[in-house]
Amino acid sequence: AQSVTQLGSHVSVSEGALVLLRCNYSSSVPPYLFWYVQYPNQGLQLLLKYTSAATLVKGINGFEAEFKKSETSFHLTKPSAHMSDAAEYFCAGVAQGNTPLVFGKGTRLSVIA
Amino acid sequence: DVKVTQSSRYLVKRTGEKVFLECVQDMDHENMFWYRQDPGLGLRLIYFSYDVKMKEKGDIPEGYSVSREKKERFSLILESASTNQTSMYLCASRQGAPNTEAFFGQGTRLTVV
Numbered sequence: 001a002q003s004v005t006q007l008g009s010h011v012s013v014s015e016g017a018l019v020l021l022r023c024n025y026s027s028s029v030p031p032y033l034f035w036y037v038q039y040p041n042q043g044l045q046l047l048l049k050y051t052s053a054a055t056l057v058k059g060i061n062g063f064e065a066e067f068k069k070s071e072t073s074f075h076l077t078k079p080s081a082h083m084s085d086a087a088e089y090f091c092a093g094v095a096q097g098n099t100p101l102v103f104g105k106g107t108r109l110s111v112i113a
Numbered sequence: 114d115v116k117v118t119q120s121s122r123y124l125v126k127r128t129g130e131k132v133f134l135e136c137v138q139d140m141d142h143e144n145m146f147w148y149r150q151d152p153g154l155g156l157r158l159i160y161f162s163y164d165v166k167m168k169e170k171g172d173i174p175e176g177y178s179v180s181r182e183k184k185e186r187f188s189l190i191l192e193s194a195s196t197n198q199t200s201m202y203l204c205a206s207r208q209g210a211p212n213t214e215a216f217f218g219q220g221t222r223l224t225v226v
Contacts, residue, residue: 009153032211032212034214034215036217041122041220042219042220043203043218043219043220044156044203044215044217045217046216049212049214051212052212090155092215094211095211096211100144100146100158100161100171101205101215103148103155103156104155105153105154106155106156
């Protein structure tokens, strides 16, 4: 069964520093993977998705993620953190068409001025 | 702009009340989902639906039921609300293809007193 693990429930970075949020998946078939962002008291908004077209995926707000099959990873990065990036981030995956997305437990990103 | 609309942002209900949470999507999506979100636990799937009048249990269906009489509407019902159902509830919809993302509503923060 598909599962998604996010390492680190809370990550803190300085403004302008690299953001790295980790996500690993387990699946017996090639997965489709997603990163979502959630601002306080809001729903989830899609940042980017991997659908096997390219291993490096660019998303909104300067974020990108690289699919590494050998490491079963899909880590989210941004070269330079901004205060507005402070939010909760969720990695999600699905292995087959009509099954629900499976979510990681989330990583809260804090950005320090 | 695509939209998933949840009927209430905030609700306060008494223990034992019957509670209805409504969700409407305007994207003609086949699949709709109800998740609950609690700190440290991420998003947990309550119920989902592949089509009108169809429903499937998710990971935590106990204490909940759902209704999907029309394609665009998916209702979550708490038959007899309890304090441990105090949570953020998120509705989502998605096409049936595996490479498609889920779209989320703004969430309903339910407090049961």
